[in-house]
Amino acid sequence: MQSDKINAMKNKLFLSLIGASLLLSACQPNKPQQKNDLEARVDSVLNLMTLEEKVGQLTLFTSDMDQTGAFIRKEYENDIKQAKVGAIFNAYGADYTRYLQEMAIKNTRLRIPLIFGYDVVHGHRTIFPVPLGEAASWDLEAIEKSARIAAIEASAEGLHWTFAPMCDVTRDPRWGRIVEGAGEDPFLASKIAVARVNGFQGDDVYQTNTLAACVKHFAAYGASQAGRDYHAVDMSERMLRETYMPPYKAAIDAGALTVMTSFNDLNGIPVTASRYLMTEILRDEWGFSGFVVTDYTSIMELLYHGVAGDTLEAAEKSINAGVDMDMQSGFYQTALVSLVEQKRVDVAVIDQAVRNILKVKFQLGLFDDPFRYSSNEREKQEIMKPEFLDAARDVARKSIVLLKNENQLLPLDKNTKTIAVIGPFADNQRELIGSWSAAGDWSKSVSLLEGIRTKVPNVNILHAMGSEITGDETSMIKEAVATARKADVVILAVGEAAWMSGEAASRTKLDLPEIQQQLVEAIHETGKPIVVVLMNGRPLTINWIDENIPSVLETWFLGTTTGHAIADVIFGDYNPSGKLPVTFPRSVGQIPIHYDMRNTGRPFNPDSKFTSKYLDESNDPLYVFGHGLSYTTFSYGPVTLSNQSINENETLEASVTITNTGNYAGTEIAQLYIHDPVASVARPVKELKGFKKVELMPNESKTIAFTIGFDELAFYRENMSFGVEAGQINVMIGTNSRDTQSASFMLE
Numbered sequence: 001m002q003s004d005k006i007n008a009m010k011n012k013l014f015l016s017l018i019g020a021s022l023l024l025s026a027c028q029p030n031k032p033q034q035k036n037d038l039e040a041r042v043d044s045v046l047n048l049m050t051l052e053e054k055v056g057q058l059t060l061f062t063s064d065m066d067q068t069g070a071f072i073r074k075e076y077e078n079d080i081k082q083a084k085v086g087a088i089f090n091a092y093g094a095d096y097t098r099y100l101q102e103m104a105i106k107n108t109r110l111r112i113p114l115i116f117g118y119d120v121v122h123g124h125r126t127i128f129p130v131p132l133g134e135a136a137s138w139d140l141e142a143i144e145k146s147a148r149i150a151a152i153e154a155s156a157e158g159l160h161w162t163f164a165p166m167c168d169v170t171r172d173p174r175w176g177r178i179v180e181g182a183g184e185d186p187f188l189a190s191k192i193a194v195a196r197v198n199g200f201q202g203d204d205v206y207q208t209n210t211l212a213a214c215v216k217h218f219a220a221y222g223a224s225q226a227g228r229d230y231h232a233v234d235m236s237e238r239m240l241r242e243t244y245m246p247p248y249k250a251a252i253d254a255g256a257l258t259v260m261t262s263f264n265d266l267n268g269i270p271v272t273a274s275r276y277l278m279t280e281i282l283r284d285e286w287g288f289s290g291f292v293v294t295d296y297t298s299i300m301e302l303l304y305h306g307v308a309g310d311t312l313e314a315a316e317k318s319i320n321a322g323v324d325m326d327m328q329s330g331f332y333q334t335a336l337v338s339l340v341e342q343k344r345v346d347v348a349v350i351d352q353a354v355r356n357i358l359k360v361k362f363q364l365g366l367f368d369d370p371f372r373y374s375s376n377e378r379e380k381q382e383i384m385k386p387e388f389l390d391a392a393r394d395v396a397r398k399s400i401v402l403l404k405n406e407n408q409l410l411p412l413d414k415n416t417k418t419i420a421v422i423g424p425f426a427d428n429q430r431e432l433i434g435s436w437s438a439a440g441d442w443s444k445s446v447s448l449l450e451g452i453r454t455k456v457p458n459v460n461i462l463h464a465m466g467s468e469i470t471g472d473e474t475s476m477i478k479e480a481v482a483t484a485r486k487a488d489v490v491i492l493a494v495g496e497a498a499w500m501s502g503e504a505a506s507r508t509k510l511d512l513p514e515i516q517q518q519l520v521e522a523i524h525e526t527g528k529p530i531v532v533v534l535m536n537g538r539p540l541t542i543n544w545i546d547e548n549i550p551s552v553l554e555t556w557f558l559g560t561t562t563g564h565a566i567a568d569v570i571f572g573d574y575n576p577s578g579k580l581p582v583t584f585p586r587s588v589g590q591i592p593i594h595y596d597m598r599n600t601g602r603p604f605n606p607d608s609k610f611t612s613k614y615l616d617e618s619n620d621p622l623y624v625f626g627h628g629l630s631y632t633t634f635s636y637g638p639v640t641l642s643n644q645s646i647n648e649n650e651t652l653e654a655s656v657t658i659t660n661t662g663n664y665a666g667t668e669i670a671q672l673y674i675h676d677p678v679a680s681v682a683r684p685v686k687e688l689k690g691f692k693k694v695e696l697m698p699n700e701s702k703t704i705a706f707t708i709g710f711d712e713l714a715f716y717r718e719n720m721s722f723g724v725e726a727g728q729i730n731v732m733i734g735t736n737s738r739d740t741q742s743a744s745f746m747l748e
């Protein structure tokens with residue numbers, strides 16, 4: 001009774017404080033200035049909360065969509081009204097988010113605002129290239145800008161929080177989720193992760209045009225066994241730290257406010273129950289101070305992993321591991337109060353999880369004004385602005401990789417008489433926005449055909465679909481062949497449907513769907529010059545195309561402005577500069593294949609059987625990591641080093657002069673790799689440690705320099721300490737991971 005009275009008094013006091021704070025915020029936002037200030041405010045709320053209210057903050061449920069629009073399930077509505085839920089995802093729109101927020105604010109004792117999350121992965125309304133494609137731009141500024149625009153649009157529709165960036169390194173293109181990340185390399189993926197966090201969160205996450213970022217899927221999800229989604233992961237600590245951890249860590253160091261657990265187990269412990277990952281590494285080692293959310297129902301999935309026998313045990317394992325928020329399984333809601341009563345979970349553990357979540361809500365300004373993101377005005381103004389579409393087109397064309405260009409078939413002459421645009425992707429809009437396309441409207445995307453027609457209105461453009469994306473209906477091929485015969489050149493758009501990559505979209509074959517392969521071969525029979533335009537979310541084993549088709553453009557899924565971006569490249573208004581962020585294998589049997597492998601004790605030797613190789617396939621990939629051609633050519637001079645030796649506290653400069661030796665102005669992405677040939681641990685044959693974009697006019701040369709020091713040279717040594725080792729270091733600079741110039745120096 002006594003404590004009820006005290007609670008009631010506290011409550012009254014707090015409500016009037018919140019009221020005052022809301023009033024205040026109307027004219028002067030009550031932004032928490034300092035850490036202590038923030039923590040004091042968080043505690044001032046926490047101290048008022050009952051255990052049930054605390055557990056409510058740890059629960060995240062989805063909103064739904066049907067033909068009539070967005071709606072909230074009745075049971076979740078009741079949960080919101082009873083403070084049993086602290087966050088909602090898949091809800092957006094100024095009116096709808098205001099409606100849900102009012103439900104929380106008006107009905108609950110403490111009026112703690114909801115946080116609204118959504119998968120804003122590569123754009124919200126204006127859709128940018130899929131992340132793997134965008135990574136091929138190697139353009140950190142453009143990538144940051146795309147995330148910035150995504151945040152402006154999404155926050156204008158009431159969203160506070162995005163489930164991005166996806167920071168999973170992967171070397172397995174069978175895994176459909178390869179499309180969501182930045183490819184195979186930890187260095188490139190780390191830079192891109194930082195750019196994305198900076199873009200989403202802006203300079204100041206308190207501003208209403210930002211989103212809290214969520215680093216996912218922590219950890220090592222990209223190594224799912226055999227490329228099968230949700231599968232187990234078993235790996236050495238060295239591989240975990242060297243290859244898989246860097247992008248997560250970089251994103252957290254960049255200030256990402258939240259982290260999402262992954263579905264997989266790591267060495268037998270499901271990640272969502274891993275205290276080692278969620279507390280020892282994330283909090284204790286890396287100092288992460290935001291909140292951790294599960295991926296979807298992964299607390300419930302502990303039952304299927306076989307590490308928990310019932311709801312209580314699953315919730316107990318997760319909360320004690322350091323997982324703050326339960327997405328969608330509802331296990332925390334069901335179990336945590338009893339677990340505290342049974343003394344299986346300490347209330348201090350719950351308090352800490354609540355603190356982590358409330359802190360982010362304060363940082364976003366939700367306690368100052370829970371409705372500050374739900375603005376009809378901004379929602380009208382900030383969507384698909386012309387400058388957003390320009391930025392999307394800019395990064396889209398930067399993401400295109402020219403895989404092959406025999407006899408300079410590309411760029412096409414704008415005065416070509418007749419061009420046939422053929423293939424299931426020629427006049428397609430639906431696939432262009434790829435997987436995780438947020439609130440993107442595919443009907444607003446520019447098809448390849450439209451892009452070409454707009455670019456060259458005076459050219460006679462013919463079109464035939466030729467085939468569906470999948471299936472075995474061959475009847476359209478004949479008409480496509482007839483159409484091709486009438487043209488001077490054929491643009492043939494083939495690839496994977498958007499659903500063939502992304503979550504739960506693993507493949508054991510990486511070939512073009514058979515029907516499209518038949519189409520390509522039939523068109524090739526006509527003898528017409530062909531440009532293949534690939535649209536896909538992963539590396540494909542397009543060996544036949546590589547052998548038989550003169551020009552091949554990898555365009556991934558480029559988003560809303562696809563057709564314009566590809567037309568810019570095809571007709572030479574933009575000289576392609578993209579480079580592959582991932583190796584393209586020749587066959588599935590080579591997987592995992594990546595450029596930074598170790599040499600082995602029996603490196604490949606064609607004359608010796610007992611060396612590391614296959615009987616039936618080369619060791620080489622189809623296209624190496626970092627590969628990408630231009631309409632011009634670049635030559636690299638020798639690598640020069642500013643010093644022949646340095647110690648671990650010093651740096652040196654490695655320089656190279658690059659010359660544009662062709663006929664077009666172009667941009668080259670020069671790549672720096674290093675190799676430590678003798679160390680306590682066998683080192684990868686090459687590791688990317690820097691890259692620079694260089695713009696060159698024909699005949700122009702520029703000298704670029706990379707700084708090399710501790711950061712580029714340190715690694716996990718034999719005893720797993722992180723540092724350098726004395727000895728020779730090889731430095732390689734070049735146009736891709738295979739064709740490089742090299743020099744060496746001594747590390748003392």
Ligand code: BGC
Pocket residue numbers: 119163216295296503
């Ligand atoms: C995916 C996450 C996503 C979440 C919420 C899960 O199935 O793995 O990447 O953020 O759903 O939509």
